[in-house]
Amino acid sequence: MSIVSRDRKVQVMNNTGEPIPSESANAAPGQKPEVALHLDNLSAWYGDFQALHSITLDIPKNQVTAFIGPSGCGKSTLLRWFNRMNDTIFSARATGTLRMGDQDLLSSRTDVVDLRRRVGIVFQKPNPFPKSIFENVAFGPRLHMKLNRSELNDLVEWALRKASVWQEVKDRLHSPAVGLSGGQQQRLCIARAIAVGPEMLLMDEPCSALDPASTLAIENLMDELRSQYTIVIVTHNMQQAARSSDRTLFFFEGRLIEAGDTELIFTKPTQKQTEDYVRGRFG
Amino acid sequence: MSDSASNDTLTSQESPSPAERATLVGGRRRMSTDRWFQRLCIATAAASVMVLVFLLASILVEGIPALTSTLVLGTPEPNPDEAGMWPAITGTLWVCSLCALISLPLGIGTAVLLEEFKPRSKFALRAYQLIQLNISNLAGVPSVVYGILGLTAFVSMFSLFDQVREPGAAAYEIGATYYDQFSNLASDPFLSMGSEEVAERYFFVPVNARTDAPTIPKPGMQALEYVDNVLVPVEVTVTDPFDAPAEPEALSYAIDINAVPGRISEKNWYYFRLPFGRGVLAGALTLMLVILPVVIISAQEALRAVPSSLRDGALGIGATPWQVVWNVTLPASIPGIMTGSILAMSRAIGETAPILIIAGIVYIRNSPHHLMDSYTVMPLQIYNWTSRPQEEFHQIAAGGIILLLAILMTFNAVAVLIRHRMHKQQV
Numbered sequence: 001m002s003i004v005s006r007d008r009k010v011q012v013m014n015n016t017g018e019p020i021p022s023e024s025a026n027a028a029p030g031q032k033p034e035v036a037l038h039l040d041n042l043s044a045w046y047g048d049f050q051a052l053h054s055i056t057l058d059i060p061k062n063q064v065t066a067f068i069g070p071s072g073c074g075k076s077t078l079l080r081w082f083n084r085m086n087d088t089i090f091s092a093r094a095t096g097t098l099r100m101g102d103q104d105l106l107s108s109r110t111d112v113v114d115l116r117r118r119v120g121i122v123f124q125k126p127n128p129f130p131k132s133i134f135e136n137v138a139f140g141p142r143l144h145m146k147l148n149r150s151e152l153n154d155l156v157e158w159a160l161r162k163a164s165v166w167q168e169v170k171d172r173l174h175s176p177a178v179g180l181s182g183g184q185q186q187r188l189c190i191a192r193a194i195a196v197g198p199e200m201l202l203m204d205e206p207c208s209a210l211d212p213a214s215t216l217a218i219e220n221l222m223d224e225l226r227s228q229y230t231i232v233i234v235t236h237n238m239q240q241a242a243r244s245s246d247r248t249l250f251f252f253e254g255r256l257i258e259a260g261d262t263e264l265i266f267t268k269p270t271q272k273q274t275e276d277y278v279r280g281r282f283g
Numbered sequence: 284m285s286d287s288a289s290n291d292t293l294t295s296q297e298s299p300s301p302a303e304r305a306t307l308v309g310g311r312r313r314m315s316t317d318r319w320f321q322r323l324c325i326a327t328a329a330a331s332v333m334v335l336v337f338l339l340a341s342i343l344v345e346g347i348p349a350l351t352s353t354l355v356l357g358t359p360e361p362n363p364d365e366a367g368m369w370p371a372i373t374g375t376l377w378v379c380s381l382c383a384l385i386s387l388p389l390g391i392g393t394a395v396l397l398e399e400f401k402p403r404s405k406f407a408l409r410a411y412q413l414i415q416l417n418i419s420n421l422a423g424v425p426s427v428v429y430g431i432l433g434l435t436a437f438v439s440m441f442s443l444f445d446q447v448r449e450p451g452a453a454a455y456e457i458g459a460t461y462y463d464q465f466s467n468l469a470s471d472p473f474l475s476m477g478s479e480e481v482a483e484r485y486f487f488v489p490v491n492a493r494t495d496a497p498t499i500p501k502p503g504m505q506a507l508e509y510v511d512n513v514l515v516p517v518e519v520t521v522t523d524p525f526d527a528p529a530e531p532e533a534l535s536y537a538i539d540i541n542a543v544p545g546r547i548s549e550k551n552w553y554y555f556r557l558p559f560g561r562g563v564l565a566g567a568l569t570l571m572l573v574i575l576p577v578v579i580i581s582a583q584e585a586l587r588a589v590p591s592s593l594r595d596g597a598l599g600i601g602a603t604p605w606q607v608v609w610n611v612t613l614p615a616s617i618p619g620i621m622t623g624s625i626l627a628m629s630r631a632i633g634e635t636a637p638i639l640i641i642a643g644i645v646y647i648r649n650s651p652h653h654l655m656d657s658y659t660v661m662p663l664q665i666y667n668w669t670s671r672p673q674e675e676f677h678q679i680a681a682g683g684i685i686l687l688l689a690i691l692m693t694f695n696a697v698a699v700l701i702r703h704r705m706h707k708q709q710v
Contacts, residue, residue, distance in 0.1 A: 085599060090403060117601035127592035130615055139610065140600035189596070196600050 034061040036200055036230040037082060042096035044077055046089065051077045053254045054096070064222055064231045066245035066262065068238065070282065074254040075234045079202050081105075082232065083119035084112050100200075117144055120193030124205040126185035128177035128192075133160075133169050136177045136188055140196035155195060163191035164221050183214020187221065194225075201225065203233040207240060219244045238278060242266050250274045346681030354682050358648045359664065363675035368683050371664035373650035374563070375632060375690065378660055381567035382574070382631050387624055389571070390578030391613075393418075394620075397579075398586040399608050422576035430637030433569030438641060440558035456556035458653070461548045554653040561642055562655035569637045574627040581623020585616040614705070621702040625695055632691055635662040661687045 037059035044052040052074045059065050067075035077086065084105065086092040098105040105115060117140070128136050137156045141147055147155065156173075160166040165187040169180070177188055186206055193201060203222075207215040215237075222231055222244050235241050241248050241262065248265040250258045250273070258265060258274040269275045276282055357367020397415060402408050435441060444455055559565040589612050597607040613620075638660050644667055647659040659667075661683060668680035 083599070085595065088595070088598065090401060113601045113603055115601075116599055121595075121599040123592060123595060123599070125592055127590070127596040129593060129596065129611055139597070140602075143600070143602055143606055192596075193600060 033063065035059065036061040036100065038097070038099040040097035040099075042078075042081070042094060042098055044074070044081060044086070044092065044094040046077075047091040051254050052094070055256050057249065057256060057259055059230060059232060060247070061230050062226060062228070063246040064226050064233060064244055066241035066248045067232065067234045067251060068236075068241050068248060068277070069251035069257075070277065071236075073251040075249075075251045076204055078251070079204055079232060079234050080121075082200070082202055083116045083121055084110070085116075085121060087112060117196045118198050119200045119202060120196065120198035121202040121204065122186070122189050122193055122206045125209050126182055126189050128180070128185050128188055130176070130178060132174045133177045133180070133188060134173040137191050137195050140192060144196050159191040159195035160188075162194050162225070163187045164217070164224070165191060181214070183210050183217055186210060186214065186218060190218075190221065190225075194229075198229065200230040200232070203231065205234050205236060208236060215240070238266075238280070250277060252277070342681050342684050345678055346683075346685045349678045349682030350685060351682075354679055355686065359646065359667075363673060363679055366668075366676075366679055368661060368664045368686065370647045370650050371659050371661045371683075372686065372690070374647070374658035375660045375687075377563045377651045377658060378566045378570060378638075379628065379632050379694075381563060381654075382570040383624075383628055385567060386571040386575050386578055386627070390575050390624075390627075391582050391620060393575075393579045394582035394586055395608055395613070398583050399612060400604065418576050418579050422580060425636075426573045426634055427636040427640065429569055429572045430640030433565060433572060433637060433641050437559045437565040437568045438561055442558075444557045456554070458551040458554035459548050459556075460550075550653045550655070552653045554655055556655055560655055561645075561657055562653075563651045563658050564654040566638055566641050566658065566660070569641050570631045570634055573634055573637060574631050577627040577630065578624055581626070582616070582620045585619025585623065586612060588619055589615045618702045618706045621698055621705070625698040625702075628694060628698075629691055632694065633662055633687070635660075635666055638663050639666070661690070 035058045039055050039057050039059075042052060042055040043050060055078060067079065069075050077092075080086045081094055081098060082105070086094070094106055096106070100115075100119070103110065103115075129139060131139070134156055137159050138152055141152060141155050145155075157166065157170075160169060165184055168184055169188070177185065180188060186209075190201070190206075207218050210218065219240065222233070225231060226246075233241075233245065245262045247260065248262040249256060250265065250269075250271070252273050258269060258271045265274060266278050269278060353365060353367050355367060355372070356369050357365060358370055359368065360366040393414075397411060402411055439445075555564075559568075593611050593615060594607055597611045598604075602610065642657070642659060642663065644663065645657065645659070647657055649656075651658040665680045665683040665687065668676040668683065671677075
């Protein structure tokens with residue numbers, strides 16, 4: 001089975017979450033793609049409310065994985081467990097396995113600060129700090145790295161170029177970041193996340209507050225970034241998932257209903273609920 | 284709903300809906316109510332402004348003639364023409380800056396704890412709620428109550444240190460040097476030899492250099508002498524005052540070998556003792572009690588106003604909670620914190636009741652020189668003058684009020700300036 005979407009060959013899973021071997025653009029033909037994150041039987045709660053029910057899946061490396069599903073289906077909750085952002089929520093807890101390489105991410109001994117450096121996150125609403133554009137990007141490196149002035153300048157420029165916002169901001173690096181347009185702010189936030197050298201980028205509905213042109217810019221950016229970063233995107237926008245992801249996972253009421261190649265999910269979903277959702281019949 | 288049978292036909296075309304059937308309120312009446320309400324608001328706003336204008340005008344008319352350099356730089360005197368409030372002005376500056384130095388870090392720190400470090404355990408959550416409840420209640424306590432509390436807790440420290448200390452034992456203090464004061468006698472026959480005029484000189488011998496009274500001063504001992512109001516070390520050359528002096532100018536004498544020399548102390552600005560007594564520090568701490576709840580609550584409001592997306596953003600690139608607070612939350616909330624702190628400090632400057640209890644109405648003629656020095660503040664001095672029968676004192680009191688307002692506004696202007704600067708830097 002080899003469905004090619006936009007010249008990319010992707011790994012496909014069947015609906016029980018068992019990976020089906022397939023070729024990957026980044027792995028040698030015939031090899032399984034590397035796994036960035038491995039989830040086994042992951043359940044999550046907010047107080048007494050169970051938000052996630054026994055999620056088992058692998059997030060492949062250097063691919064774009066999209067989480068889709070109606071509001072409240074747990075996709076953002078799952079995403080926020082990947083870098084333990086849920087720690088900030090008083091009642092949130094999780095059981096099961098969440099592994100990144102050999103590291104158990106749910107362990108209380110996990111260095112959360114380093115984890116968040118390695119797994120960057122971009123939020124729904126652009127949230128630049130009320131500082132200059134330069135300071136926004138330099139914020140993370142200053143926390144994690146020992147850099148001299150010129151190294152920092154180089155790093156900031158590199159991150160801004162990587163987030164394809166350099167051309168627009170290079171002449172006003174020291175003006176306030178909040179003066180940028182929404183789309184530029186969001187790309188600045190991506191640059192901010194990239195600047196600390198992550199392996200993985202989590203995007204929680206990164207385009208829902210943006211106009212179509214900015215959305216397109218972010219989607220093109222994700223396309224460029226996928227060669228270096230593992231990207232997980234939560235989105236409500238079905239077209240976006242179809243356009244920009246290699247794999248799509250459909251969640252409903254805290255359960256993973258179907259996971260597979262994006263092309264398959266949108267053309268031949270095996271589950272009724274998935275079909276209803278992607279056809280726009282509910283949600 | 285007059286007709287129960289038509290319940291299902293509310294949406295039908297024939298019968299009008301309840302909204303359509305209702306009589307509408309006349310537009311003109313509504314407009315006039317609106318106008319009258321607006322006029323009422325203007326009247327209430329004008330009333331408070333008028334009172335303020337009237338007060339300011341009467342103070343200015345009465346006080347401007349009294350605004351002289353004597354009033355600013357002079358000391359309180361029984362004669363109103365010579366009376367000034369320099370000790371009160373410096374006292375206010377000492378007490379209020381000390382109060383700000385103590386209460387702002389304490390208040391902001393408490394607010395940061397309550398807002399940024401929410402506890403996970405149920406027990407800790409209860410404790411937080413208790414603290415919060417306490418702070419809200421403390422904000423409403425009359426300041427005179429804090430005065431009494433300050434008197435017990437800071438001035439006398441529950442008399443703890445009075446009872447423990449043995450007579451003659453060292454006091455609980457640092458930053459003070461004691462001297463025994465000796466004097467030669469200008470009329471001393473040994474010194475006024477011949478026609479040579481020898482002025483009276485005072486010598487100060489550090490107490491801890493002293494062994495026993497009759498041997499003072501002795502050769503090689505370091506003594507201090509006042510020359511033009513400055514203490515200068517001099518070498519003591521002769522022990523026995525009744526010995527014939529070899530060099531009359533370098534001599535020092537006890538007035539009387541059996542006399543107990545006058546013991547005086549020199550205190551550094553950081554002089555510290557327990558209990559605090561009626562000093563600047565006790566006053567500042569008491570004012571801290573008064574304004575701390577206001578500082579905490581306003582700082583909490585300011586921190587709460589920082590969007591949590593900023594915290595998430597910082598946490599998301601691996602900032603520790605401390606780094607989030609220091610680099611993101613505090614800078615973003617500083618303008619709000621400053622506003623609350625300005626209000627709190629304005630209250631501290633004008634506060635009279637607790638200071639009245641702590642410091643008492645005492646005749647203070649010197650500016651405070653150290654943390655434990657006695658002091659008076661401007662509102663207290665003004666109160667003191669207004670309570671006198673002479674009309675002249677009332678005038679200089681009005682002048683004092685103008686000075687107080689001027690200092691208050693300077694404080695506020697500086698704070699607003701800082702706030703504006705910080706706001707500009709961020710945005």
